[in-house]
Amino acid sequence: MKSNFKTFLVWAFLIIILFTLFVFDIFLGSVKIPFREIFHILFTGKSEYSEYSAIVLYFRIPKALTALFAGFALSVSGLQMQTIFKNPLAGPYVLGISAGASLGVAILVLGVSSFTVINQFGVIGNWLIVIAAWIGSGLILFLILAISVRVKDIMTILILGIMFGSATTSIVSILQYFSSESMLKAFVIWTMGSLGGVSKSQLFVLIPSVSIGLIMAFLSVKMLNAMLVGENYAKSMGLNIKLSRFFVFFSTSLLAGSITAFCGPIGFIGIAVPHIARMIFKTANHKILLPGTMLIGGSVLLFSDMISQLPGKESSLPINSITALVGIPIVIWIIIRKQKFSTM
Amino acid sequence: MLNMETRKHILEIHNLEIGYHISKRIHNSLVSNINLTASEGELIAVIGKNGVGKSTLLRNIAGLQNSIQGDILLNKKNIIGYSRADFARLVSFVSTEIVNINNLRVFDLVALGRFPHTNWFGKLETKDLKSVSKALEMVGMKSFVNKNINEISDGERQRVMIARTLAQDTPVIVLDEPTAFLDLPNKYEIVHLLNNLSKTENKTIIFSTHDLNIAIQETDKIWLMLNDSIIEGAPEDLILNETFNQIFDNSKLSFDRVKGDFRMKRKYTEKIGLFGEGIYYTWTKKALERMNFTVEKGNDSIEHVVVEQNNEIVIWKLIDTNEILEFNSIYNLSNHLKNGRNP
Numbered sequence: 001m002k003s004n005f006k007t008f009l010v011w012a013f014l015i016i017i018l019f020t021l022f023v024f025d026i027f028l029g030s031v032k033i034p035f036r037e038i039f040h041i042l043f044t045g046k047s048e049y050s051e052y053s054a055i056v057l058y059f060r061i062p063k064a065l066t067a068l069f070a071g072f073a074l075s076v077s078g079l080q081m082q083t084i085f086k087n088p089l090a091g092p093y094v095l096g097i098s099a100g101a102s103l104g105v106a107i108l109v110l111g112v113s114s115f116t117v118i119n120q121f122g123v124i125g126n127w128l129i130v131i132a133a134w135i136g137s138g139l140i141l142f143l144i145l146a147i148s149v150r151v152k153d154i155m156t157i158l159i160l161g162i163m164f165g166s167a168t169t170s171i172v173s174i175l176q177y178f179s180s181e182s183m184l185k186a187f188v189i190w191t192m193g194s195l196g197g198v199s200k201s202q203l204f205v206l207i208p209s210v211s212i213g214l215i216m217a218f219l220s221v222k223m224l225n226a227m228l229v230g231e232n233y234a235k236s237m238g239l240n241i242k243l244s245r246f247f248v249f250f251s252t253s254l255l256a257g258s259i260t261a262f263c264g265p266i267g268f269i270g271i272a273v274p275h276i277a278r279m280i281f282k283t284a285n286h287k288i289l290l291p292g293t294m295l296i297g298g299s300v301l302l303f304s305d306m307i308s309q310l311p312g313k314e315s316s317l318p319i320n321s322i323t324a325l326v327g328i329p330i331v332i333w334i335i336i337r338k339q340k341f342s343t344m
Numbered sequence: 345m346l347n348m349e350t351r352k353h354i355l356e357i358h359n360l361e362i363g364y365h366i367s368k369r370i371h372n373s374l375v376s377n378i379n380l381t382a383s384e385g386e387l388i389a390v391i392g393k394n395g396v397g398k399s400t401l402l403r404n405i406a407g408l409q410n411s412i413q414g415d416i417l418l419n420k421k422n423i424i425g426y427s428r429a430d431f432a433r434l435v436s437f438v439s440t441e442i443v444n445i446n447n448l449r450v451f452d453l454v455a456l457g458r459f460p461h462t463n464w465f466g467k468l469e470t471k472d473l474k475s476v477s478k479a480l481e482m483v484g485m486k487s488f489v490n491k492n493i494n495e496i497s498d499g500e501r502q503r504v505m506i507a508r509t510l511a512q513d514t515p516v517i518v519l520d521e522p523t524a525f526l527d528l529p530n531k532y533e534i535v536h537l538l539n540n541l542s543k544t545e546n547k548t549i550i551f552s553t554h555d556l557n558i559a560i561q562e563t564d565k566i567w568l569m570l571n572d573s574i575i576e577g578a579p580e581d582l583i584l585n586e587t588f589n590q591i592f593d594n595s596k597l598s599f600d601r602v603k604g605d606f607r608m609k610r611k612y613t614e615k616i617g618l619f620g621e622g623i624y625y626t627w628t629k630k631a632l633e634r635m636n637f638t639v640e641k642g643n644d645s646i647e648h649v650v651v652e653q654n655n656e657i658v659i660w661k662l663i664d665t666n667e668i669l670e671f672n673s674i675y676n677l678s679n680h681l682k683n684g685r686n687p
Contacts, residue, residue, distance in 0.1 A: 222466035226459055228448065232439045236406055237459035237512065238432030284448040287466070 021302040073255035075297025078270025091270035092256035096165035098265035104136025110179040133261035141253035192318035193264035213254035268327030355382040360414030389559035390552040392569030398552040406437040432460035436509035438519040457511030479510035499530035519551035617648025
């Protein structure tokens with residue numbers, strides 16, 4: 001009973017942290033808005049000052065929600081990949097999803113037209129980038145899924161994923177080489193990742209697709225637990241290996257693909273957060289690890305977003321650099337403390 | 345009239361050919377024309393030299409690999425006809441891979457055995473928890489329930505892996521070299537445990553091993569895999585009809601039918617006489633044989649060794665026509681025999 005109470009406290013703590021960070025993330029930004037106003041807007045949707053409510057409702061809340069769901073999605077897909085590939089350094093992008101997305105964006109931004117032209121379309125331009133990224137990652141997903149039903153050896157799939165990634169990256173490099181400075185800058189900014197660029201209308205696409213991916217992830221808990229002990233055992237206990245892989249890859253692609261499409265490739269969360277969850281819960285059971293990873297992932301990305309606001313001016317730091325700076329100390333700490341990465 | 349079969353065969357293998365599938369049409373055949381049976385409550389050891397196809401046979405029985413041709417019948421039905429889930433309730437498997445996962449508790453690993461019995465989320469109901477707890481008790485690992493799998497010894501981990509198959513609750517359990525990484529006491533204990541489980545739980549347990557002497561002591565039946573055939577029978581039958589000698593054909597090993605174990609074939613060169621009693625006689629004889637002497641008991645007409653026991657002191661005397669040398673240990677005696685005589 002004592003350990004049950006302790007577990008309950010850990011969960012309560014994680015949920016409170018997540019909620020607190022969510023509120024603080026809305027509070028932080030270039031314009032100072034009093035706490036009272038924020039709570040007022042959060043609960044009534046209105047404020048005495050219309051500009052406050054506009055900032056909170058159209059900018060701060062969408063950004064905080066994006067951070068929350070991106071944290072959920074990237075960390076959960078990282079956990080899935082680490083278990084499937086039995087590799088502690090696997091992350092959401094091992095299958096080449098981010099490389100595929102950047103190829104789509106590169107072709108659009110660098111190849112088709114100059115970014116400024118697209119920018120003139122405003123919201124539509126934003127949507128175009130999302131669609132290009134989605135098509136790119138979807139193409140890679142399709143290749144990986146087609147391979148996963150044919151190839152038996154999981155290491156072969158991993159190597160092919162890395163090869164696809166490298167191939168697309170080199171095509172992107174060629175495109176970059178032939179493009180003008182302004183186009184290049186627009187593309188590089190996309191690769192730095194951004195949580196603030198997701199509009200309210202895009203959230204209506206992003207949140208449902210991530211939610212479906214998360215539901216699929218929860219449905220895959222039993223499969224992931226069986227895969228933990230290796231495919232021979234999993235098969236001997238009645239698991240359909242290829243179907244399970246297909247299912248998990250689909251979920252990962254939906255999670256990582258959607259986030260990459262809307263926010264650009266955000267690194268390190270997917271690799272680091274599952275290890276934090278393993279350290280906190282000291283278990284390999286996905287029934288606990290999956291929700292744990294999700295909650296921690298949301299908190300870490302909200303926290304990273306808050307740090308990226310620290311300059312306090314108009315611009316914020318690129319989120320990708322922050323997640324790396326937040327993630328790397330964690331990974332180093334884990335390695336030094338345990339002398340090795342915890343295997344799945 | 346010979347009474348052939350009385351027990352019910354749970355497993356029958358007919359004209360099976362096993363091997364590796366290189367492509368859809370090309371197969372690398374390892375063994376063909378396999379005909380074997382297994383009954384309820386039987387402990388069966390699969391014996392054979394490395395590369396003869398023990399693992400492949402076991403993987404075929406466990407449904408992890410497809411045969412090239414022939415049938416494996418489980419409860420009179422071809423295993424190909426079972427659904428994955430149904431088959432997982434009939435046959436469980438322990439592979440040679442060492443499962444070494446950080447943060448995986450013994451309980452969680454054994455609970456994985458309930459996989460074919462639980463719902464989509466793997467929710468453990470009261471009956472599942474009972475089954476896990478009973479399985480751990482049967483292998484004597486109940487106090488380890490909250491330990492991590494990488495904190496326990498190899499022997500303990502093997503018991504946990506067996507508990508997982510018990511939680512899976514299958515009438516047939518297949519284990520690929522469960523004693524491979526274990527020290528001698530653990531090897532005996534694991535096979536003894538398997539024997540007990542086969543009797544108390546009426547399970548058919550099939551395992552491959554290289555520990556022939558343990559298999560002879562504990563198993564009901566041996567499937568002996570030779571290069572071109574598989575012979576089945578009680579271990580004692582195979583000893584008496586000299587089948588074991590065929591395992592390592594052309595090798596320097598021969599099977600000692602009296603002692604039930606393999607030993608090196610020796611070329612005996614010189615003769616030596618030996619006098620002594622009891623255990624001192626036995627081990628001195630072994631030492632002399634190791635040095636390729638043909639030992640003749642009580643022959644004092646040639647060079648001979650006399651083991652003398654006075655109270656606690658034991659002296660080995662080497663006597664030939666010219667002199668008597670005394671040694672305080674077999675080691676010193678053997679050194680003299682090897683080097684001292686021909687400096």
